Amino acid sequence: MRLKWITSVAFVLISMASFAQETFNPVDFVNPFIGTTNYGTTNPGAVTPNGLMSVVPFNVMGSAQNKFDKDAQWFSTPYEHTNSVLSGFSHVNLSGVGCPDLGSLLLMPTTGALNVDYKSYGSAYSNETATPGYYSNLLTKYGIKCEVSATPRTGISRFTFPKGESHILLNLGEGLTNESGAMLRKVSDTEVEGMKLLGTFCYNSKAVFPIYFVMRISKAPKQMGYWKKQRTMGVEANWDNTSGKNKLYTTYGKELAGDDIGAFFSFDTNEDEEVVVRMGVSFVSIANARLNLDKEQATSSFDEIRASARKSWNDDLSRIKVEGGTKEQKTVFYTALYHMLIHPNILNDVNGQYPAMESDRILTTNGNRYTVFSLWDTYRNVHQLLTLAYPEKQLGMVQTMLGMYRENGWLPKWELFGRETYTMEGDPSIPVIVDTWMKGIRGFDINLAYEAMRKSATLPGNENLMRPDNDDYLKLGYVPLREQYDNSVSHALEYYIADYALSRLADSLGKKDDAKLFFNRSMGYKNYFCKDFGMLRPKLPDGSFYKPFNPREGENFQPCPGFHEGSAWNYTFYVPHDVFGLAKLMGGKKNFITKLQKTFDEGLYDPANEPDIAYPYLFSYFKGEEWRTQQQVQHLLNKYFTDKPNGIPGNDDTGTMSAWAVFSMMGFYPDCPGEPYYTLTTPAFDKVTITLDPKYSGKKELVIETARPTANSSYIKSMTLGGKPINKYRIAHRDLVNGGILKLILEERTK
Amino acid sequence: MRLKWITSVAFVLISMASFAQETFNPVDFVNPFIGTTNYGTTNPGAVTPNGLMSVVPFNVMGSAQNKFDKDAQWFSTPYEHTNSVLSGFSHVNLSGVGCPDLGSLLLMPTTGALNVDYKSYGSAYSNETATPGYYSNLLTKYGIKCEVSATPRTGISRFTFPKGESHILLNLGEGLTNESGAMLRKVSDTEVEGMKLLGTFCYNSKAVFPIYFVMRISKAPKQMGYWKKQRTMGVEANWDNTSGKNKLYTTYGKELAGDDIGAFFSFDTNEDEEVVVRMGVSFVSIANARLNLDKEQATSSFDEIRASARKSWNDDLSRIKVEGGTKEQKTVFYTALYHMLIHPNILNDVNGQYPAMESDRILTTNGNRYTVFSLWDTYRNVHQLLTLAYPEKQLGMVQTMLGMYRENGWLPKWELFGRETYTMEGDPSIPVIVDTWMKGIRGFDINLAYEAMRKSATLPGNENLMRPDNDDYLKLGYVPLREQYDNSVSHALEYYIADYALSRLADSLGKKDDAKLFFNRSMGYKNYFCKDFGMLRPKLPDGSFYKPFNPREGENFQPCPGFHEGSAWNYTFYVPHDVFGLAKLMGGKKNFITKLQKTFDEGLYDPANEPDIAYPYLFSYFKGEEWRTQQQVQHLLNKYFTDKPNGIPGNDDTGTMSAWAVFSMMGFYPDCPGEPYYTLTTPAFDKVTITLDPKYSGKKELVIETARPTANSSYIKSMTLGGKPINKYRIAHRDLVNGGILKLILEERTK
Incomplete structure (x- = not known):
């Protein structure tokens, strides 16, 4: 008897579920923060199902305030929930692995005087939220709201700036990978392209490979340029004051290559002004990175891309x-x-x-x-x-x-x-x-x-x-x-x-x-x-x-x-x-x-x-x-x-x-x-x-x-x-x- | 009277000169070693009149046996006659300047076990000869005869190896320039292309610019690869044994970028086997470097190019x-x-x-x-x-x-x-x-x-x-x-x-x-x-x-x-x-x-x-x-x-x-x-x-x-x-x- 009743109840439940099917959104049950500490090595970044691209808050570098630092211990995730200082958003990341790699193309918004040193431009953050295909926080040091989303092969970031001098930095020198070397080229005031070497998984693999990218910014900067950390020089340091420092390149816009390089874009922003950064990647070529960006983002807005990522997840889940x-x-x-x-x-x-x-x-x-x-x-x-x-x-x-x-x-x-x-x-x-x-x-x-x-x-x-x-x-x-x-x-x-x-x-x-x-x-x-x-x-x-x-x-x-x-x-x-x-x-x-x-x-x-x-x-x-x-x-x-x-x-x-x-x-x-x-x-x-x-x-x-x-x-x-x-x-x-x-x-x- | 006689003698001399005109070769009077010490800062390398390319013996780096070292004093020339250890041939150089720049794309032949460290692969040399458009020496450490010549936009090097294991190295990390950063890409077993950043003339100028190159080798190597000097690592050095060392890349052939990179080509050579290396450059693009190489060298032999350079000089002189x-x-x-x-x-x-x-x-x-x-x-x-x-x-x-x-x-x-x-x-x-x-x-x-x-x-x-x-x-x-x-x-x-x-x-x-x-x-x-x-x-x-x-x-x-x-x-x-x-x-x-x-x-x-x-x-x-x-x-x-x-x-x-x-x-x-x-x-x-x-x-x-x-x-x-x-x-x-x-x-x- 009891069994029969249960079956009946189940039947009713099934029927109700059928009726309610349109509003069944498993995506709402996903909490991307699960596994982000205790060496779970997952992250709360934005990604699509089995997508190449993930855009992940990167908080494991450059600050003594962080409990876990990629340069202080064996570390294999771009994000640790216990940490408190973010130094960028990394593009293309591994989820749930025990060996470090990828987690590069670090995108960081800042305000105030231009500072390209990741050891000091990091910021504490609050208001973290994450749902499949979307992550957001507020950089408290700068008053910048950050939002990121993704398509299968591209990332998109929306930064809402306060009024004043603002910057967007793309750091190619750092990242979770222990491999180094990158190339960068200005395409226009609002577009750069380049390559970064990745690999040496587990610090010791011979496996190395390049990631290619094309990055576009929605607002023309008042200035753009590169930086490169110069090698520590010998006697040359007597005359070259950039020895061991980040050298700024403000008038040079052709290829830049090196171990520690980056690009900066400086703006005068109004209160609550949004700047959107789109990043296409490819493991084949820069041309394909551009093609991926063109095909998958076209003119879609941040909100449209976010909604699309959410739908992909909901469909799969x-x-x-x-x-x-x-x-x-x-x-x-x-x-x-x-x-x-x-x-x-x-x-x-x-x-x-x-x-x-x-x-x-x-x-x-x-x-x-x-x-x-x-x-x-x-x-x-x-x-x-x-x-x-x-x-x-x-x-x-x-x-x-x-x-x-x-x-x-x-x-x-x-x-x-x-x-x-x-x-x-x-x-x-x-x-x-x-x-x-x-x-x-x-x-x-x-x-x-x-x-x-x-x-x-x-x-x-x-x-x-x-x-x-x-x-x-x-x-x-x-x-x-x-x-x-x-x-x-x-x-x-x-x-x-x-x-x-x-x-x-x-x-x-x-x-x-x-x-x-x-x-x-x-x-x-x-x-x-x-x-x-x-x-x-x-x-x-x-x-x-x-x-x-x-x-x-x-x-x-x-x-x-x-x-x-x-x-x-x-x-x-x-x-x-x-x-x-x-x-x-x-x-x-x-x-x-x-x-x-x-x-x-x-x-x-x-x-x-x-x-x-x-x-x-x-x-x-x-x-x-x-x-x-x-x-x-x-x-x-x-x-x-x-x-x-x-x-x-x-x-x-x-x-x-x-x-x-x-x-x-x-x-x-x-x-x-x-x-x-x-x-x-x-x-x-x-x-x-x-x-x-x-x-x-x-x-x-x-x-x-x-x-x-x-x-x-x-x-x-x-x-x-x-x-x-x-x-x-x-x-x-x-x-x-x-x-x-x-x-x-x-x-x-x-x- | 006396005057008259002199005039007559002069007339006779003129006539003789006219008869002998076809054999007047001012190029034979040029001694490219003049000015190569005493801070004359000229060099004995191969160049054509007002040519973009020069191929110059580079002997100012990496050896304590050299009296003058670019890293030990203000130094502005790739070659010093007083020195005795050569670490390559630099492509595109400045002649007679007081500030260092260019002098990069260092090409070095060696024998024996592969060694990509310029601090030890340098060699003493003998049998130096130089005439406009041609330079030659014998690397006594390796028994390699080196000859170089040039067209306006390309260089050519002919290395005559002894029997055994031989190598050709292209070092993009070093050079006379104090700027760093390069990119390198394998096109085939016998061709690489890339870019190197030059500039900071006088160590302090903001002027930086890229040189692009395409390099071809006449003999297919038994192995080719890259090297990159890795950054000195922190805790990662516990697991990555390349910290601060030259890392070899033997199976990776796409883009490599970094501060200190190079390419190597390894051969088994027979006694007196000649290997020819052709280098095209451009300050516009890699494609143009290739075009320059194709147009100016085509299938010309080393001797043809040498003869052509000599003729250009003779014509101008x-x-x-x-x-x-x-x-x-x-x-x-x-x-x-x-x-x-x-x-x-x-x-x-x-x-x-x-x-x-x-x-x-x-x-x-x-x-x-x-x-x-x-x-x-x-x-x-x-x-x-x-x-x-x-x-x-x-x-x-x-x-x-x-x-x-x-x-x-x-x-x-x-x-x-x-x-x-x-x-x-x-x-x-x-x-x-x-x-x-x-x-x-x-x-x-x-x-x-x-x-x-x-x-x-x-x-x-x-x-x-x-x-x-x-x-x-x-x-x-x-x-x-x-x-x-x-x-x-x-x-x-x-x-x-x-x-x-x-x-x-x-x-x-x-x-x-x-x-x-x-x-x-x-x-x-x-x-x-x-x-x-x-x-x-x-x-x-x-x-x-x-x-x-x-x-x-x-x-x-x-x-x-x-x-x-x-x-x-x-x-x-x-x-x-x-x-x-x-x-x-x-x-x-x-x-x-x-x-x-x-x-x-x-x-x-x-x-x-x-x-x-x-x-x-x-x-x-x-x-x-x-x-x-x-x-x-x-x-x-x-x-x-x-x-x-x-x-x-x-x-x-x-x-x-x-x-x-x-x-x-x-x-x-x-x-x-x-x-x-x-x-x-x-x-x-x-x-x-x-x-x-x-x-x-x-x-x-x-x-x-x-x-x-x-x-x-x-x-x-x-x-x-x-x-x-x-x-x-x-x-x-x-x-x-x-x-x-x-x-x-x-x-x-x-x-």
């Missing part, structure tokens, strides 16, 4: 509609979805041109060319979420990855604007591509993809850019520890996962020998299992275990023999393709569950990094233990994902943490990358409606309805899929999307 | 043919003529485009657009020599000067590649233009020229870029000393000379009022005459003389109240437009002669700077004293102008010292700039034949024949011009060139 839950939960959910939809972002210009992978060639695409593939992170859940709800994006990304293989001979690992940074380890393109194919998105050349994947899986180590330790791996079945901090176990665990995924694909393509080969390799993880500890443990080339062994070594991102960014605890359960096999090694289900529960109970689980983020879902592989998944997921969501600036537990990792939250709040999670399965858990909402593309899923939407008889009902009591009862907590992607509607009835549980 | 004299005298003469024909040099590209004066606009000329107008120097004699023997060049230069006025509102003072450096003082365009006009070269807009000259002569000081102290000058008739080292007297003396020249032009144009006005102003020098000292002396605004006054203060370029780069002795006689008036102030001819003689006898004459270089000729204003001119000129020539590297007494000042030698050795000198007159003296040669343009002079040539009855005959006994005896030692230009042949008979004199 509306693909998943949640009902019920608290306002905070909706805020967390839609902000997570928002963060998940920032990277990978488009790279190609409006004319389709883009820089070929690891090359200076320029190619042209018909569709979207994507960039910023943080695959060690995103292969775990971001691409699964895209495959489900944004299949056209996911297809474009897989096509991009294959394009990279065509151009460079390798699928990406951590690709950044056409350059491979080789950040983190493994062979993460494999599970992404296999997962996509297995879930029915097949509009790409699977033979080429297979060739690419087989190449990295089989090529000898000295020729293998993806798996440099492949010789050991193929010969021994594991990667031995050869250097103290060579992350050998982490490497191998990634290869196992990739090989398992590849074996599933080989099988489905009828390549039975390959399927067997790669499956067998994927079982090599057993080499690392140490019975003494019941854990995975680094192994030496002679087959003996590395000692001394402290399973907790590596906590808090300390270096650790064999493990990368984690301890043995964070990696031991990371065999998602053979959970039962691992359990068997551990002595069976009970030991497995006890040990897994211990990681949560004793603080050995790290919610802030990827290796163990699927752990909570592993309980559900064992009948009767599913409640532990439901308990932990809800606990972790409540504890670590909030609507506050610290509401992401660590680096968002280009949306990976956010995708974990999105899936978890919807009630299912793809815990084994490459395997088209989800593990179910308690949804956070009463109803979730995911718009599907019938081309791939047969249905137009997937609805997840959750009935909570009481306020404390947070455990799954029973489920039906497409009206039929189910009692398994691992469910195939195909079954789920074909099911149309998953209904869950919750109950309280007292343990 | 042949305009003046000297016979008799010693080989050393011919060497001094033709080298001086060579040095005089380096600047001003063409600025326009092969398509006629050039950067407009003080502007970022690009204009197009039909003729030649010139640059490098060191007018405070060259107005004294360089332009007079050009007017006489190279009138088409002089006309192009005057047209250029008027173009600058059209574009910028001002005639040039010290123009450098389209930028006014405001170096030194005065209004030197006026005597240049007046002198040119008065001598019959009239193919320019004299009304515009008059407007331009009148503007600087009359505009109030606060609007007057040429005469900033014009208010004082117009009100008081002199420029008072208002600051200790304001060079006030030097300023005024220049204005007097300019105003005198302008008055002569006004008179000839029928502007009688102006003629009177400017003539009266030109007499203002009398304000400075101090009877107590019998010298010009700084004066204060209240009309009193500055004290204390030490007429010798200012020797050796020490700062001096009222006088610029000299003492009162070096300036007191610099009233060439009123020598007799000055003599009157001094108490008459005797006092004048005594005082003038004293300057020579007591070492108060400075042969190394311009203000007093006409002094020796002033004796000849007074009948009976002409021998003093002849004595001093021959003495100074013998003492200071030799065929050795120290054979120019000081900065050649873009050919001014050289022009002094050329005129003096021919036997006449234009001691009053703007007045179309020469003072005669003893020629150094038996015969001088100057090819004239009948368009301007009515005759095809001017011949000066000198008969020396004895070896010690060095004083003029008698003269005939066009067969008629003359007894005046000041002769009008028109009379001289119309005379056709000036014959002098010398005699010994015992005083």
Whole structure:
């Protein structure tokens, strides 16, 4: 009876939702300040979905009043919520990464006497507001209201000045990137163009690339010019008074190049006078930057561009509609979805041109060319979420990855604007591509993809850019520890996962020998299992275990023999393709569950990094233990994902943490990358409606309805899929999307 | 009798010369090493007559073994003969200047392991040879033979390598200029293009300008790449090991920009393998640099280009043919003529485009657009020599000067590649233009020229870029000393000379009022005459003389109240437009002669700077004293102008010292700039034949024949011009060139 009533209520709610559809604006639930401290490394800047351009308040430089300074510690975000002094708005930024790069083309409005020294022209600010595609603040030092917005490839800033002498500065010498060097050219009094070198991701990558830009200002300045910080001179300083200082160029307007250069525009402004700055960028050429600016902004006003950005976000966010839950939960959910939809972002210009992978060639695409593939992170859940709800994006990304293989001979690992940074380890393109194919998105050349994947899986180590330790791996079945901090176990665990995924694909393509080969390799993880500890443990080339062994070594991102960014605890359960096999090694289900529960109970689980983020879902592989998944997921969501600036537990990792939250709040999670399965858990909402593309899923939407008889009902009591009862907590992607509607009835549980 | 015999001998010699004309190669007498030490600041590099391009061995940087280092003292030349370590070949250089600039695009061949640090890749050298349009040496550290040559706008270098690993480096971070910043782009494996910022002439000028280049290498390298010296980093140095070091870019080939950048090309070379590097430049654009390279080099070989450069020089030098004299005298003469024909040099590209004066606009000329107008120097004699023997060049230069006025509102003072450096003082365009006009070269807009000259002569000081102290000058008739080292007297003396020249032009144009006005102003020098000292002396605004006054203060370029780069002795006689008036102030001819003689006898004459270089000729204003001119000129020539590297007494000042030698050795000198007159003296040669343009002079040539009855005959006994005896030692230009042949008979004199 109760159930029937609930169903009726749900029906009414659905109807009401349908009526109210026009006013459903998920964009209003997004709080871009979430993740902007606590090393979440997201930012509140203006960006469009998967847009190349972001315009971000830059507050991590030049002031001792800021707690976090990019020049005082390892720092990877242009914005930190704790800080208080802004020194510009950076154009094109990374969201949620742990390594610094980009965050350049710093635009800063000031008033009073011209000052081009970023160490003193910064300003405190107030009145911060941010909503998708828009950010605003008030620079209290200058009385300037700043507003920024974006199109996919261009930024727009509106500065409202007080009466008096005002300036707009474009600083090309600084930024989050640790690479230097820029070129600047005056086109007219109101337009400059140029180039800035970016790169050296994580401070040490060889990946460098240029960003090109064209910048236009709405008001003709009374004066414009350049500055360049001059090199510290020797004896020449006796006669050249610019040694080590910012030299102003007031009458020179051709190319300026250097390490530390900028352009200034000076105005007499009236009270509340608005000056609009438009910035087009390209990674191909200055001409394309201008083309992007012309095509995407034309004569659109700031408000029109802002409205357009908002609409883009609302359209994309509306693909998943949640009902019920608290306002905070909706805020967390839609902000997570928002963060998940920032990277990978488009790279190609409006004319389709883009820089070929690891090359200076320029190619042209018909569709979207994507960039910023943080695959060690995103292969775990971001691409699964895209495959489900944004299949056209996911297809474009897989096509991009294959394009990279065509151009460079390798699928990406951590690709950044056409350059491979080789950040983190493994062979993460494999599970992404296999997962996509297995879930029915097949509009790409699977033979080429297979060739690419087989190449990295089989090529000898000295020729293998993806798996440099492949010789050991193929010969021994594991990667031995050869250097103290060579992350050998982490490497191998990634290869196992990739090989398992590849074996599933080989099988489905009828390549039975390959399927067997790669499956067998994927079982090599057993080499690392140490019975003494019941854990995975680094192994030496002679087959003996590395000692001394402290399973907790590596906590808090300390270096650790064999493990990368984690301890043995964070990696031991990371065999998602053979959970039962691992359990068997551990002595069976009970030991497995006890040990897994211990990681949560004793603080050995790290919610802030990827290796163990699927752990909570592993309980559900064992009948009767599913409640532990439901308990932990809800606990972790409540504890670590909030609507506050610290509401992401660590680096968002280009949306990976956010995708974990999105899936978890919807009630299912793809815990084994490459395997088209989800593990179910308690949804956070009463109803979730995911718009599907019938081309791939047969249905137009997937609805997840959750009935909570009481306020404390947070455990799954029973489920039906497409009206039929189910009692398994691992469910195939195909079954789920074909099911149309998953209904869950919750109950309280007292343990 | 004796005379008759001499005439006969001369006739025979002339006939022989005519027969031998085809083999007369004045280019063989040029020794480009003259002036390359002793602060002559000329260089032995390859250049064409008035060519934009010069390719110069650069040996003033990066080695403690060099006595002179551009970073250890005020230094203004890319080459010093005393030095021993070369760090490249610089492209586009200044010859004979006292302020550093240009001397960039440093090309360096090396062998062995790649090393891009100029502080260690320099090499000692031997086997230096230089002839117009060609320079060669052997880099002993590497065993590389270097040869360079040039066309008007391009350079070519041929490096002969030993067997092994070889490199060619293009360093854009260093050079003689104290300005920094460059951009570089790989076009193909064998071509790069880019831009380098130049300027800050004298270390302090605001004049900056870009040089664009395209560089091609004849051999495809096994590897090419860039380098950039990275900024010294803060905390980032913990993770980025390139802090403060040269970072190599081996896989990146798009734009690189920065303060200290370069490109390298690495080869495996065979024994004696030649690699040719071609460099095109432009001050307009990279496209024009490429066009210049394509048009001027096409497929020409190094040897063809070298031969072409040699022919250009031989053609130009042949305009003046000297016979008799010693080989050393011919060497001094033709080298001086060579040095005089380096600047001003063409600025326009092969398509006629050039950067407009003080502007970022690009204009197009039909003729030649010139640059490098060191007018405070060259107005004294360089332009007079050009007017006489190279009138088409002089006309192009005057047209250029008027173009600058059209574009910028001002005639040039010290123009450098389209930028006014405001170096030194005065209004030197006026005597240049007046002198040119008065001598019959009239193919320019004299009304515009008059407007331009009148503007600087009359505009109030606060609007007057040429005469900033014009208010004082117009009100008081002199420029008072208002600051200790304001060079006030030097300023005024220049204005007097300019105003005198302008008055002569006004008179000839029928502007009688102006003629009177400017003539009266030109007499203002009398304000400075101090009877107590019998010298010009700084004066204060209240009309009193500055004290204390030490007429010798200012020797050796020490700062001096009222006088610029000299003492009162070096300036007191610099009233060439009123020598007799000055003599009157001094108490008459005797006092004048005594005082003038004293300057020579007591070492108060400075042969190394311009203000007093006409002094020796002033004796000849007074009948009976002409021998003093002849004595001093021959003495100074013998003492200071030799065929050795120290054979120019000081900065050649873009050919001014050289022009002094050329005129003096021919036997006449234009001691009053703007007045179309020469003072005669003893020629150094038996015969001088100057090819004239009948368009301007009515005759095809001017011949000066000198008969020396004895070896010690060095004083003029008698003269005939066009067969008629003359007894005046000041002769009008028109009379001289119309005379056709000036014959002098010398005699010994015992005083």
